[in-house]
Amino acid sequence: MKVIHPISARLLQKSQYWLLGTAAALVAIYMTLVWLSGNIAHFGMSILFYLSAMIVFWEKRHSLVLQSSVLSKVLGAALIGFSLWGGSILLHDPQLTSDLPNPVLRLFPFVSALAISLLTSGLQGLKRYRQELTLLFFLGGPSVIFTLLPDISPITARFATFLLWYTGFNVSVQDVYINLPTGGVKVYTGCSGIESMAYLLGIAVIGLILFPVSRSKQILVPIIALLIGFGVNGVRVALMAILGTAQNQELFHYWHEGEGSSIFGVVAMLVFGLCYWLICKQQRISDQKF
Structure with missing residues (x-):
């Protein structure tokens, strides 16, 4: 049996709230950007994919381990910063409403989810979230990759x-x-x-x-x-x-x-x-x- 100090337990709980709040804020920012883009179809698909990722995550919520190295935290914070920077640029980019997929917007869910995963469980723990990361990659990743292929x-x-x-x-x-x-x-x-x-x-x-x-x-x-x-x-x-x-x-x-x-x-x-x-x-x- 492992005894957990009350202070450590409170810090752990506070870290969970911070991570949950950060994740919710990133999702809200992304959904706002998609709504401003006028792409209602992608807005609906985003809701579907996020719900699917939440279902998968909810099934493993009890096995969540907050164990991240300094390097992982730095990488996670950098990815969040990159996501916020990209989002701020999109707000003033006329290409936001373009019919063609915007790589920054389409990859925002995957990059932000990768950042939260790094902050939560580090590089070694990414495999715990491979299904959620896969889902959010396929929300926008294929459309970005397809634009790099010859026009069909x-x-x-x-x-x-x-x-x-x-x-x-x-x-x-x-x-x-x-x-x-x-x-x-x-x-x-x-x-x-x-x-x-x-x-x-x-x-x-x-x-x-x-x-x-x-x-x-x-x-x-x-x-x-x-x-x-x-x-x-x-x-x-x-x-x-x-x-x-x-x-x-x-x-x-x-x-x-x-x-x-x-x-x-x-x-x-x-x-x-x-x-x-x-x-x-x-x-x-x-x-x-x-």
């Missing part, structure tokens, strides 16, 4: 053209331009499907952490998420091509930037959720057999 807009344009051709439209494609007899549309990077693919990849990670499946299916699930994200966005681009050439700007705006654009994101999530539910169901049947 030409592939999206070809896929949307194929869908239109298959459904009977007289359509052709030239690079990122989809041409119909009454006009054409250009598939920009923001409409390529990268954002949808990144979000569904993150949703796949949430599913794999909260509802684990076998190792073989763990490889399959992210691939399914990426394909669904790309496919649903391809349908959206095909619809945009039809509406864009129909000279109905009000309807085009509704499905392109208005509330209608969010419907496709919801549909993609529902389709993936159904697929993952079927995978989990098949997993339970297999486990019962053995």
Whole structure:
């Protein structure tokens, strides 16, 4: 049995409150920045990912150990300082409301969570929070990484053209331009499907952490998420091509930037959720057999 001095116990409790308060403040700052960016979809996704990370953390709350070295505390404080500095710059940056992912904003949750983990348990204790850190990395990390890869807009344009051709439209494609007899549309990077693919990849990670499946299916699930994200966005681009050439700007705006654009994101999530539910169901049947 280990005797804990009353003063040490009070210091430990005070440290926990400080860490909790710091974490809450960082989350509040991040959510405020996302709200100011006008990206309602990412705001909702951020809530989902933070709730998922909180669920995972809550299950291991009793095993929390406050044991951090001086180096870890310095690194953690430096990361918090970097996060606050980046956040202050974003407040006056016109790129905050850009359609393209902002690396500083998208990586803010992961960097701030890494900082809190270092302050809490040090470098050696990071493995205790690998699931929470993984979740918050996949909130914004994939979208940042995808922007560094070659633009897939030409592939999206070809896929949307194929869908239109298959459904009977007289359509052709030239690079990122989809041409119909009454006009054409250009598939920009923001409409390529990268954002949808990144979000569904993150949703796949949430599913794999909260509802684990076998190792073989763990490889399959992210691939399914990426394909669904790309496919649903391809349908959206095909619809945009039809509406864009129909000279109905009000309807085009509704499905392109208005509330209608969010419907496709919801549909993609529902389709993936159904697929993952079927995978989990098949997993339970297999486990019962053995």
